Amino acid sequence: MLVLQTEGTKHWRVYAPQPGSDLPADPSADLPREVLGPLVLDVTLHAGDLLYLPRGFVHEVRVLINEQQL
Numbered sequence: 001m002l003v004l005q006t007e008g009t010k011h012w013r014v015y016a017p018q019p020g021s022d023l024p025a026d027p028s029a030d031l032p033r034e035v036l037g038p039l040v041l042d043v044t045l046h047a048g049d050l051l052y053l054p055r056g057f058v059h060e061v062r063v064l065i066n067e068q069q070l
Contacts, residue, residue: 015038018037
């Protein structure tokens with residue numbers, strides 16, 4: 001997945017795929033924290049930033065307004 005932040009800011013947390021697990025063909029539903037792989041990226045994207053997420057990397061995103069998470 002390729003993400004281009006066109007305006008505003010978002011906080012991203014990206015987790016590595018679980019070792020030995022098959023890569024999913026479709027998006028998953030919300031996953032419990034205990035099944036997430038290790039955290040590999042914890043970053044805030046601003047307008048003009050670009051992020052590439054390889055298939056299988058679970059992510060969570062929060063919108064930031066005035067640098068406060070919602």
